[in-house]
Amino acid sequence: MKPYIPILALFLIFSCKNGEHDIVAHADDYNKFLTAVPTKTTSKYFELWNGKIRPDSMQLTSFGIVGGEYSRYFKETGDITYLKKAEQSLTKAVEIASIGRAGYRRSLARNYISQHRFKEALVMATEARKLGADPKESQFLLFDVHMELGNYGLAEKYLDSTKNLKDFGYLIRLAKWNDYKGDLDATITFMEKAKTIALESKNEALTLWSLTNLADYYGHAGRLKDSYEHYLNALEIDPKNAYAKKGIAWIIFSNDKNPEEALRILDSVTMTYNAPDYYLLKAEIADYMGNDLVRLKNLNEYFQRVENPSYGGMYNLYNLGLYIDETKEYEKALKLAKQEVQNRPSPESYSWLAYTHLKIGEKDRAKELMDAYVVNKTYEPALLYHVAAVYKAHHDVQKVQEIKNELIGAIYELGPLMEKQIQDL
Incomplete structure (x- = not known):
């Protein structure tokens, strides 16, 4: 279990008893960033290269550049249309490329990851590695895909093969690995080192990525003022x-x-x-x-x-939560949970499958799944709540209390609506 949570739990219990909490955010800090200015999703540069693409086009450079621009538009607007257009451009680049073949496959794999098409991403990542160009980038990518799929042994293998404590790409993945292992202090340490490298390189995209991810980790650690400041710093770069x-x-x-x-x-x-x-x-x-x-x-x-x-399975887990807690469509949830396990056999997917079995009254099957695929394989508070609910159904008071103590320390992360549910465990 995560070693930092019990300490935080004691702090939160004390705070709750006293009815006090420190106000962290102030409108004067962020109001200037709240103006609603639509993102520009074209440019002379984009139109130049997009104009070179014809139905029978074989101009590789155009497809690569246009695909990259569509990916950027998706990140800036959240509009799924751009992610799908990026996929189309990159798929064509993969088909026709005689040079840069590994790079285009890696780009398409990352597009698939964004769409939660993880097994297809693995195919592209594996092909890219076999082609041999920029092997470190392919190994980074394989680490990312295997972490998503829950193949942690393979992910660790690829992480170890890229070890370099001065490399930004390695450090952010080492941080992710330590977060998976439940060592938040180490996670933050490595992300801080990555941020330093990003700042020194004056790379705006890497700096922005570092700031927002570090802000998340600070939030998990209860360092809310640090988290807030990092989000503000990110907005200074990208309002x-x-x-x-x-x-x-x-x-x-x-x-x-x-x-x-x-x-x-x-x-x-x-x-x-x-x-x-x-x-x-x-x-x-x-x-x-x-x-x-x-x-x-x-x-x-x-x-x-x-x-x-176009969203495919990107929102399966969100939908699962709604089917279970909002609409009570348990059979529909079960079908979707099984589908998600097939797509992404991770502890998270199995946790939802087990929780769904619990909701339809199959508590023994729920416990079998939790014990086999979830317990001691994740430290995510939302998933631990599922575990606790299953153990409660089996009247395992001791284990429920252990998890409950951790969840009390994660109330900030889980949100105010979960507080009563945790207390009722």
């Missing part, structure tokens, strides 16, 4: 960064207990950013406020958006 604004909104909601302000921030984000999960967060906040009208409005917006077949 439109939706992820950083979402991070600030979570601090305001979960720690500062100011749901109205959190919603104001998210409303400004969703005016120009289109990812469906932002509407789920807005619905969660509205639920906490007791505003059923706003909650249902945002849930409806989420469901309408994820009906788009």
Whole structure:
């Protein structure tokens, strides 16, 4: 179990008893970033290369550049259309490339990862490694794919093969590995080293990535002021960064207990950013406020958006949660959970499958799955809650209490709505 949680738990229990918490966020810090300016999704540079693509085109450079631009537009807008267009361009580049073949396969693999098409990503990553060009980049990619698939032994093998404590790519993956192992202190240490390298290189994209990821890790560690400052620093670089604004909104909601302000921030984000999960967060906040009208409005917006077949399985886990907790469609949830295990046989997927079995009354099957695929294989609080629920159904008081103690320390990460559910374990 994570060693840092019990200490944090004691702090949070003490704070709750005293009814006090420190306000972290202040509107004067971030108001200037909340203007809703649409992202520009074209340029003379893009039009030049896009114009070279014809139905029978064989101009490799055009497909690679256009695919990269579409990927950037997706990151900046959350619009799935751009991710699919990037896939089309990169698929064509893979088909026709005689040079740079490994690089195009790696780019297409990363596109598949974004779409949660992990097994297809593994095929591309494996092909790229066999081609031999830039082997370190292919090994980094294979680490990423195997972590997503829950193949942790193979992921560790690829991580060890790239060891270099002065390499940004290695350090961020070493941080991810330590987070998986439950060592948050080491995770933060390596991410801080990666941030230093990014700053020294003056690489804006790497710096932005470092700041937002480090902000997340600081939040998990209860270092909320550090987390907040890093999100603000990210916005200084990229004032439109939706992820950083979402991070600030979570601090305001979960720690500062100011749901109205959190919603104001998210409303400004969703005016120009289109990812469906932002509407789920807005619905969660509205639920906490007791505003059923706003909650249902945002849930409806989420469901309408994820009906788009272009999303494929990207929102399967979100949908699972809704089928179980919102609509009580347990059989539908079971079918989707089995599908997700096939697509991504990770502890997270198995946790949802086990939890679904519990909900339909199959508590023995739920425990079998938890013991085989989840227990001691993940330290994610949301998944540990599933484990605790299964053990509670089996009247294992001691194990439930152990997990409950950890979950109390993770209330910030889980959110205010989970607090009562944790106390009821």
